Every structure is written in C-alpha cells, then in structure tokens.
Amino acid sequence: MSDIIRRDPRREWIARNRLHPLHDSVANAVQGEVRGPSGLLRKNPHQVGFIGPNGLKRIDRLKGNAVVGVGNKRSAANQEAVLPLHKVDNPDFYIVVVPDMVGGRLSGHDKDILGLAHTMVSTIEGNGAVVAVCFGESKETHYDLAGVDRLIHLSASEYEGFAPEARLTALTHIEAQLAPKHWLFPDSIHGGSDLGSRLAARLGERPAAQAWQVSGEQTVCRGGGGSLDISRQTPRILMLLEECGEAIDETRHEALAIEVDGISVSEPALQDKGLMDVDPSAIPLAEAEFILSAGNGIHNWDQFHKVATVLGATEGASRVAVDDGFMPRFRQVGATGTWVTARVYLAVGISGAIQHMQGIGQCDKVVAINTDAGCDMVKRAALSVIGDSEDILAELMLLAQARKKGSQEEQSDAA
Amino acid sequence: MQPNVVSLISIGRHPQSGRARRAEQDGRGVELGLKLAGEKLSVLHVGNPEEPVLRQYAGMGLPAMTVLKQDETADAVPALSDYLQQEKIDIVLTGVRSESGESSGMVPYLLAEKLGWPVVARVADIVSIKDGVAEVLLALPRGQRRSVTVKLPFIASVDNAAAPARQSAFGPGQRVRMESVNTHGEVDQIRVDWQEAPAKPRPKRLKTVKAKTAADRFKAATAKPQGGSGKVMKNESAAEKAKAIFDLLIEENVIR
Amino acid sequence: MVIDWLPSILIVVLLALGVIGALRRISLWRAGQPEKVNLIAGLMAMPGRYLNDLHHVVERDKYMSRTHVATAGGFVLSMVLVIAVYVFHVEQKIVTWLLLGALVLMLCGAFFVFKRRLNPPSRLSKGPWMRLPKSLITFALTFIVLTLPVAGVLPEGFGGVLLTLILSVGVIVGLGELLFGMGWGGPMKHAFAGALHLAFHRRPERFGGGRSTGLKPAQLGGESHGVAKPSDFKWNQLLGFDACVQCGKCEAMCPAFAAGQPLNPKKLIQDMVVGLAGGTDAKYAGSPHPVRKTGKEPGKEVGHAKGGANNIITAGLIEADTLWSCTTCRACVEECPMMIEHVDAIVDMRRFLTMEKGDTPNKGSEVLENIIATDNPNGYAPSSRTNWSADQNLPVMKEKKQADVLFWVSDGAFDMRSQRILRSFVKLMKAANVDVAILGDEERDSGDLARRLGDDATFQSLAKRNLATLSQYSFKKIVTTDPHAYHCLRNEYADFDTEGALKGVEVLHHTTFLNQLVQAGALKLDTFKGGKVTYHDPCYLGRYNGEYDAPRDLLRSLGIEVAEMERSRFRSRCCGGGGGAPITDIPGERRIADMRMEDVTATGAELVAVGCQQCTAMLEGVVEPRPEVKDIAEILAGQLIEEVH
Ligand SMILES: Cc1cc2nc3c(=O)[nH]c(=O)nc-3n(C[C@H](O)[C@H](O)[C@H](O)COP(=O)(O)OP(=O)(O)OC[C@H]3O[C@@H](n4cnc5c(N)ncnc54)[C@H](O)[C@@H]3O)c2cc1C
C-alpha cells in the first residue's frame, strides 16, 4: 500500500503558490519527494534549508535526513520499487502486443515483446502507446510494470482456453478501432504464432515470423529453417522470438483499460475438447522435459519407479539396464536408443559411456547420482552427488512427499 | 469413408549440411496422410518436377505425385489454391514451417483464407474422422496434447510431435509417376527487396545485474560465474545431497 | 540265378529315378536369375576344387576329413564299379575285387560317420542325417555280400531266395538313399549339388587360395531391388544353398547365434532350400533360429516357416530380424566346407528390405538418411570433418595435390574416442617422416555401413563421389585406420572405378603400413612393459582381407608375446560391430561384445589390442571392470621414442 505514491494535486499546487495561506505549513511539512508530471524527481529550491533562530537561512548538509519525520520515512527498498510513471495522453498511434499469457500471466517472452514495443515507439515519430490484448481469465497483477500503457482485456468465456477464431474476430475489431501501427505476437507454440498468422492472413499483411532484431524501420528475422537472417522493412505484423527485446524495468505504465465493443463472435469451426491427461510416464522420451534415468547402479527398482512417480519424472535407462531386462527397450537413452531433449536429466548409477552421452547432448542440466566421483557422467553433470543411489533416492522421495503434502494442505486451506 | 487427403511437400534443408532433403514436418505430413488415406493420398508440390528430393518423399511408397510446375521465385499460394479449389478435398496437410525460403509458416493460413476453410495449427495426430468431423490432437510443449474437433474440409499444419515419416526407400522413389501441371506463378515482388545472409548466432542473454549501489556492483563483479564445471557433493549427508538435487529441480521448475 | 537280374534292375530303376530327380532339381535352380558362368571350365576345375579347396576347409577337422575321403571316395568308386559290374556285367576278377575294396573303404568311412553320430554335437542336424550312416553301411554291406559270389569268394547262389530278398531290400535302402535321395532332396543331395556348386561357384576367385569378399553391386533401376523371393537369387546361389550338408560349422561360429539373436546361418540356408523347393521347414532337424525367451513376440518355431520360389521370403519363410542380426563377419563363410556364401545372400535380402520396403530396423533409417544428407552416419556437419586435426598440421590434398600416402581418415573423425587413434597414427607417421596428406572435408563416408544395411544405391553414390575426388589427386598409397573403409576401398570400389582413380594405388591398413615402417627401421620403439596383451582380429581386416600377421608383428616388435585367444585369426569372433548390427540392434540373450570380452578375459590379458575403431567402441562398451582396449596405433605411439632435434 505505502509503496504506491499517491499524489495530491491540491497540496502540490499550494506548495507551488507562495501566496497561498496554507503555503507555509505545506512547504514545511517534510515531503519525501515531489515528482513532476514525467515522473522525475523535482526539488523545490525554496525548500532547501530552513530559517535558523537568528532569522538567517541555513542549508542543511545532512539533506534533511536529520529532521525527516519518522512517520514519512520510507525504507530504501521500498523507494526502489516506486518507479517513475510513464504516461501517454492522447496517443498518436498504437502498437498492439498480444501476449501468450501462459497460465494467465505475462511470460518472460511476453515481457520482452512489451519492452520491444516501447523501443519501437521511441523510434517512431509521435506519441505512441503500447496496448496489450489479453484474453480469458487473467492472473496478472503487474501490467503496469511490464510496460502496458493501455490494456484490452477480453475475459468473456468465448475467448477462454483454445479459441483462435474468436480471438481473431476480436483482433479484427481492434484493428478497425485502433488501426495499430504494428501488431506484435510472440512467435511461440503457446498460440502466439498461430494467432499472428491468422491475423496476417485475414488482413492480407505479409508478416515477419521469427523476428529477433526489430526497429521501427528494419527487421531481421530468421528464415530458411533457421539458417538465414532476412533483413527487411519492418512490416505491420511481427511474430517475435524470445529475447527480441529487453523487458521494461525502469518505468511504470498506466495500463488504462480500453473498451472494445460490438464484437460478435460466431460459432467456431474448431471446438476445444480440452487438454488431454498426459501421464508423465507416457510422454515420449524425446519430448519429456524431466527424465529420471536408471543405469547399472540401480539395485532397488521398485524404489526407482516410485521416485519417478512421486517426482512426476519420465523414466529413462541406460542400455545395460535395458539389456538386463529391468527397463523396456523404448526407455533406452543414447546412440542406439532415444536422443532426449529434457531440461533436467537426472542420471542415477549411469557411468556415462560415449554412446549414452550422445543421447543427452541436448539436455540443459544434467544431475548425476553415482558412487564413482571420477566417472564421465559426473564430469558432464551440473550437479553431482557421490553416494549410493538407494540412500539418496530414499531421501529424495521423502522430500518430494513432504512437498506434495505441503502443497495439498495449502490447497485445502485455500478452498 | 476414406477422406480425400492432400499432403503438401516442400524442399527441406538439412540443418548441418544445408543440403536439400525431405523436410521433417512435410514428411510427417505425408506419413499422417498415408495413415488417413493410404494409397489414395495425393501429394502435391509446387516447383521443379525434376528436383531429386521429391523422390525421397516418393520413397515412402507413393505411387504418384503431382507437381505444379513453377519458377522458384514465384509465390506458391495462388497456384496451390487454384489447384485445391478444383479438387474435392477433405484435408490438406502442410508442415508448420518450411525449411527453406522465408519459413514464415503462412502457407496454411493463406490457403485457408483463400479457400475459406478452417485451419488447425500444430497437429500431432488426426485421431478419427466421423460424419464429416475430425478429431484432432494439437501438440503443446513437452508432450502435452489438446483435443479439438473440426469440420471437414480443413487445413492442418503438422507438428514435429506427429509420427515421424517412415523410411524412404530407393526403389519406389525411382518408380514414382510424376504428374506435372504447368502453372504460371507471379514473381514474389516483396521478397526481391529483402537481403539474406547466413544466420548469425544469437548470444544467449546474460543475466544482467542492474546494480543500484556500488556494493551491488561489486558483488556482481566478483560473484562466481554461473556454468563452467559442475558442483560435486561428496561428504555431505545423503539428506543434504538429496536436498541439493531437490532444490535444483524446483529451481528448474520441473516439479510442481 | 535269381539275384542276377534283380540288383541290375533295381540299380537301373533307381538310377533312372535319381536322374529324373536331379533334372527336376536342376530346373528348380534354373528358376533363379541368370548369371554368366563358364560351364565347361567350371566342370573341369571341379575335381581340383574338391580335392584342394574344399578339402582344405574340411581338413580343419581331421577326423571328418578322413572319414569323408573314405566314405565319399569309396562310394564314388564303388558306384562306378557297381554300374560296371551289375549293369554292364563287366565281371573280371580284378574289377570285382576292386569293387570289394572300394566298398570296404566306404564301409569303414560310414562306420566312422556312424560313430560320430552316436553322440552328435548340437550343431549337427538330426532327422534324415541320422539315417545316412546307416544307409551307407547298408549299401556297402549289401553290395559286399552281393559281390562276394561274383568275386568268387562265395559260391554262386549262396543264401538262396531269402538272402536274395534281404539283399534286395538292402539295395533298395542303400541305393534309395544314395541315388534316389540325391536327386529328390535326401541328405545325399549334397554330393550332387555340392559338386556342381563347386563347378559353378559365384566367386571362383576363392579357389586356389584366393580371396573374394567384396559384395557384388546391386542392379539399380527397374521394378525391384535386391532379393525378395528365392527366384530373385542368381541360379548358382540357389544351387549353392542346395549344397549345404547341415554340418552346422557355421552355426557353431556365428556370433549372433551364440548371442541368442534370432539367426542360425545353417537354418537360414535350409530356409532358402525350403524356399527354392517350396513347402515348409517341418523336416528340418537342426537347431532353430534362437528364440528370445524374455521377448514378447515368440520367434518362429520350426515347422511354421513356409516358402516357395515366388513367395516373398520375409513373409512367412524367415523373419526380417534374422537377416538384421548378422554382423557380416564372414565366420560362417570361412568355416563352411561347401563354400556357401551366407553373407551375400543375407545382404541381397537386406537390399530388398531397405531399397524396396524402406524397412531398416531401429536407427537404420535415421542413419541412412544422415548418410544421404551429410555423408556421415551421425548427421554431423560435413564441414566439421577436419575439426579433429586442427592441431595436427596435416596437409590437405586440395592444396597439396600429391603425396606418397593419402591418409583416409574415415568417420572416426567425428568421434572423440576414435580421434585418439587417428592422432596416434598421425604421430607415428610424422615420426617416420611420411609424406602424407588427407582429403579433409572432401572425404565422405566410405559407404560400408549403407551397403551392409542394404542401401546399395547410397553406397554406389558415395563410392562414385569418393572416386571422383580421389581421381583429382596423385598418391601411391591409401592408408586407413578403419578396416571397413579399407575393405571398401580395396575390394569394392573397383566395380565403380571407371576413371581408374585407384589404379596402381596400394590400399593398406594402418597396421600393414606401420609394420612396413617398423621393418624399414623408420620408427624407434621402446619395449612394452605393461602386462599381458592379447589381440583381437577385426573381421574386416582378417577374414575379409587376410591380414593376420602385420598386427602381430607390430606387437612383437614391442616385445609383446601375444596371448592368443582361443578364437583368433580366421576363427576370430566378431566384436558385434559389423554389418550395421549395432544400429539395427536386434535383441538377443547376450551382447556379442560381452562374449568377445570373455574371450579376452580368459587369456588373462590386461590389455586387448585391436586394429579398428569400431571394435574399440564395441569392446569399450562392455561394462567395467574389464581389460583395457587400445588400437595398435595407440600402443605403438605410446612406445615411440621421439627424437629430440
Ligand atoms: C554400439 C554401441 C551402442 C550403444 N548404445 C548405447 C545407448 O544407446 N545407450 C546406453 O545407455 N548405452 C549404450 N551403449 C552401452 C554403453 O557403452 C555402456 O555400456 C552403457 O551405457 C553403460 O551403462 P551404465 O552406465 O548403466 O553401466 P555401467 O557402466 O556399469 O555404470 C554403472 C554406474 O553406476 C555406478 N554405481 C554402481 N553402483 C552404484 C550405486 N549403488 N549407487 C550409485 N551409483 C552406482 C557406477 O559407479 C557406474 O558409474 C552402447 C554401446 C555400444 C558398443
């Protein structure tokens, strides 16, 4: 509450007007800071110092710190969070960003694009506002900090979930209403590139897909299956890669709502039947994001399977584990098995033979549990723990169970 | 009823060698087409009928394929939509993105717009077709799937999560019947002005520390850099080791 | 006398039936594809081939070779004389005595065959083959008894009608087996088919101590590729299958069979016989293709395989997995007394599966696709082929144009382990001041893998492109550390070398080349002080190219006395890495490499020397603890005394 600066225009006006009867009392009240319309800190030169007992003006070299009233003092941390407000009155043009809003929140990708939108605004003549169009239920509370000047939030049920056609209809309305200078979409699997492409096709625009270096004038986007950089004039519709811009972090924005009326959504041709229930153990190994993989160093297989279930990990195996009949063949990771792309690969009792390593070349983080600190898997791993697999898996299981229990309680509390 | 399915194929590009090849997603599109329509699947390419890569597609067991003969610089969409309009077609399958040229992934959308059909993006599978309605599985990240139904006819772009293309065999590839149709495409004028260069590697964004104070800056400058060789835990207790792993799993957001 | 005419009639009738059967058999072979063979020269060469080459193989088992000489020699001689005596009534004493002698010889042989069959090893087929020695004995005894009166030892008419009848039965049994059975598919078929097989062998180069191991190029284009049906084999291949004596020598040597993979080379050849003649394998009485006990899908049990000359082989006769289990190690071919070419047949059938069906199992299709798109099996960027030698200062042919030695690096260039071998070899060449250059990024996969996986189209394309590159440069020798590439360059590229790129060029394996350097004193080597060392003969170096000695000489030059494994030299057991077997990876009960490592361990060696990067990879894939695995180049480089300049 207290970190939001509330401006009091009347008070500010009195402070400025030395003839006002209340001027003295206002001016002498120790104010934390006064901000100008652009959000910049303003100093009142008249207020610097105070009149000493002999009637002379004294400048306090302690910068008033000595006399700061206790009640008004803000902690340094809080002061940092209060960012200057970026205000756009009567914008000349709009740049519309349609974020993915994965899980109802702005993703990192979305924020990068909002940041980019502002850099684009700054290179275009005139006063531009960045508009975010959000569909469905929103859990986002910080549109202002992400750089949203104007917000169009369409929360009606027809936009909920998978509804590209309804969303497209809404976007064409927005096009008519705002005539945005640019449309920016995340080029993502979460619906951004789909919606962007739909809009481009509907509007007959030639979009830039996989764009990653964009200014108001020039756009560089990937082509030829990622092998080319195509430089071209910045088109109206852009689908942008991750890290195409820097997210906003030094200003606040108004996030003023814009209403769009009269959208009539017709019956969609695509009917959403919902997400499928995909069991982590049924996810194809190549697509799994978290793999718990077993090698020759696993001796308690029941425990291994249990840990995989509790952690929600997809199971993998070395060839030896498969050869010995403990794991099915399609679980084998490596040269003659599957080449996996997991973000986290937890290798338990796997020595790290070349043929196995070939299969995990694309994994981000490898974690090793092994008794042998000198084995190749430990050399490859970001984190290795040296010890008996059974002991460590047992502890891991306890941790996972405790966490599960905790989050269940939390849920039942909330209910 | 066996649906009339057309798979559109393009010339792919191997990411390592840059050589022409059967495109990954188009291959999957043909595979899905074969699953749905079997031998009756039509396979359509716009471009040069002499292109050897077409035989790699044909090697999947296609008795024939149709090539709309056109110059490489020409836009494929008008020729395709003209052709597709003439035929009685239920499903058009494409890749999500081509491996050569602009790779914008717009072809299915432009075709859908021209034909007035719905388009379904990133299809992992078409599960069933009943009474003119298809049940389609869409690919979401990390093995997740969404089920969607759509009325025929429609256009679907096939994701990498779809069943992989079967092996291409030399013999059938040599014997395919190429039916080439002359079309006159217009040169893609917009593209003429573009400049193309080999892709520059994009450096991964570093975690920039916006230091507010000198102390922060100092800390940022002297902090141990991330990455490099991994951390090895030897002498800690099993519980501590497990905790370290668990923390990493939480940090990486793989357990929920 | 009663028995005077009966045997004669029987002999003539059975002879006639035998001839009819033989003609029918010939017509079965003729269902195969035409192949040019010099009939007359072949027939003329046949006895020599039998006495020399075939015997050379049989001779490895002294017991059997003597037995066979006695039985077969006795039989052939006595048959000629029987016809002379009983059909043409040449009844001179000397002839009848000769006949008696031949029969006794045969009887002795048959007796030893019988003895061996009392407690036969598992590799031998049972069924009719158990009957054969008895039939042989019956034949010999019958005619001995018959001939005794003719020879005047016994009075004419001895024994009366009863004996005559008994002897007639004997004649029917004996001659039925030997003449009728020969033409109508009995065990004795092997004599007739075997003789013709020797005469019309598809690789006549193999006779007289020669070697012919390169695969024959597939005909590209046309309605089908490879062998789909038995009738797609060349006629003399079909004839070859018919020559099989079901001795099971191949089975005993086959690494895939021993590992419990679903391949028994003997059964495979018998399946081909079933295919060419039509019918089922119900009569087969040997070991089946192994059936994996832990696998879900049960393999075919004997009796369920059906085939016909014009039926698709993999649809009912044999499982595709049987074909994909083979490592193309040629142990079976090396061992076969009938000189049957298993590997040719297997690859021919694989060609159909890959080039027509697009059905190469497991990683096969991916690997082939990579080879097509990047010229290497793992799909690495072709431009990174020379990365390994960035610090080696190796001249590249593109700039150098000519050198004494062209170092064929092979796909080991992309593999970190193999690079250690390559570097060691480069170090040795530098120490010996060899004028060497590499092709660099212009080199491509040799095509070995594609060819063994049945994709001859890709092999031929690679061979042609490699040859085109080679033809631009001049060099005297090609040396490679990869026996597979060595085999292709040396034995298989010639079929496509229209430009003469390899004409007058010596293709050498690095062990041969290094041995030359050591013999010439170009390398100073320290004695090796490690523990016991054994040597594993790579199939593609040994059996394919006959190089058994150079590696051993090299080790000896380091003062190493090789502790030989029981299976070494031409009997070396494959590491499991050939023929694309690691890629098709057909499950068995055990890993071939594990068995080979057991062979190594049995010698008590701490180090196994090899001459092949693939063997190195396979043997190092065996879980530790196990003896160390090193290429000979690595061992040598370790002992190199570098001169300080
Ligand atoms: C052609 C070829 C292809 C191959 N393809 C593949 C492939 O695709 N995938 C594959 O995985 N392999 C493959 N291999 C096999 C590979 O070379 C190795 O043999 C295999 O990966 C080893 O498996 P491992 O690490 O489970 O077993 P090991 O090498 O035996 O390693 C077991 C590890 O567990 C540790 N350990 C033992 N006990 C414990 C304990 N109680 N707690 C914790 N740690 C313990 C040991 O220190 C050791 O590091 C291939 C080999 C070849 C030759």
Ligand code: SF4
């Ligand atoms: S080549 Fe080797 S693996 Fe193949 S059948 Fe013969 S012995 Fe067996």
Ligand code: SF4
């Ligand atoms: S193929 Fe040769 S080695 Fe094998 S059983 Fe027949 S004759 Fe014997």
